[in-house]
Amino acid sequence: QVTLKESGPALVKPTQTLTLTCTFSGFSLSATGMRVSWIRQPPGKALEWLARIDWDDDKFYNTSLETRLTISKDTSKNQVVLTMTNMDPVDTATYYCARTGDSGLSDYFDFWGQGTLVTVSS
Amino acid sequence: SYELTQPPSVSVSPGQTARITCSADALPKQYASWYQQKPGQAPVLLIYKDSERPSGIPERFAGSSSGTTVTLTISGVQAEDEADYYCQSADSSVTYVVFGGGTRLTVL
Numbered sequence: 001q002v003t004l005k006e007s008g009p010a011l012v013k014p015t016q017t018l019t020l021t022c023t024f025s026g027f028s029l030s031a032t033g034m035r036v037s038w039i040r041q042p043p044g045k046a047l048e049w050l051a052r053i054d055w056d057d058d059k060f061y062n063t064s065l066e067t068r069l070t071i072s073k074d075t076s077k078n079q080v081v082l083t084m085t086n087m088d089p090v091d092t093a094t095y096y097c098a099r100t101g102d103s104g105l106s107d108y109f110d111f112w113g114q115g116t117l118v119t120v121s122s
Numbered sequence: 123s124y125e126l127t128q129p130p131s132v133s134v135s136p137g138q139t140a141r142i143t144c145s146a147d148a149l150p151k152q153y154a155s156w157y158q159q160k161p162g163q164a165p166v167l168l169i170y171k172d173s174e175r176p177s178g179i180p181e182r183f184a185g186s187s188s189g190t191t192v193t194l195t196i197s198g199v200q201a202e203d204e205a206d207y208y209c210q211s212a213d214s215s216v217t218y219v220v221f222g223g224g225t226r227l228t229v230l
Contacts, residue, residue: 047165047208047221049218105151108170109157110170
């Protein structure tokens with residue numbers, strides 16, 4: 001049974017760095033082909049893909065946010081960590097992690113965490 | 123930036139067929155996926171690789187592709203299908219994931 005769960009602060013101040021952790025079970029990120037992504041959704045708005053990390057430690061970022069994002073993994077803990085620097089109120093959103101499948105042409109997200117709401121406010 | 127275009131809303135009566143479209147220039151060269159999201163819940167994968175259905179997804183959810191448009195068809199719509207639906211694909215570089223703006227399905 002695949003499960004993912006996000007954890008991190010519910011409230012951050014503008015200019016601070018956000019650190020989110022995705023703890024998962026039911027698969028291993030050291031297994032060939034495995035990938036985990038982060039996706040966010042501002043209140044009432046659409047989904048936005050942020051970043052992906054692969055089993056071989058390849059990393060991919062949304063080009064519009066790339067300078068602010070860092071994704072990493074701890075395979076022994078079954079965790080993926082996302083950091084986002086210089087947080088702004090527009091970054092207020094529910095942040096999801098998701099296991100990422102590879103169709104050969106584009107990713108798809110077959111299992112999602114429940115999401116964690118992060119509010120950016122002073 | 124690359125965009126996937128969906129209608130903001132679709133309305134259908136129970137038992138009818140709902141069709142939700144998603145358009146973009148690169149779709150003939152990429153696969154699309156579809157997700158259902160109910161209020162306060164995480165998205166659920168309905169369709170991947172344009173028309174493949176994950177295990178556990180009812181057969182009344184079907185995906186198709188034609189040219190620059192992919193379509194999610196929900197046959198025999200039920201009240202429980204009322205939700206937001208998102209298409210998702212990638213730009214021509216394959217490494218950049220993009221979501222559509224979402225379609226709110228209302229069951230009348």
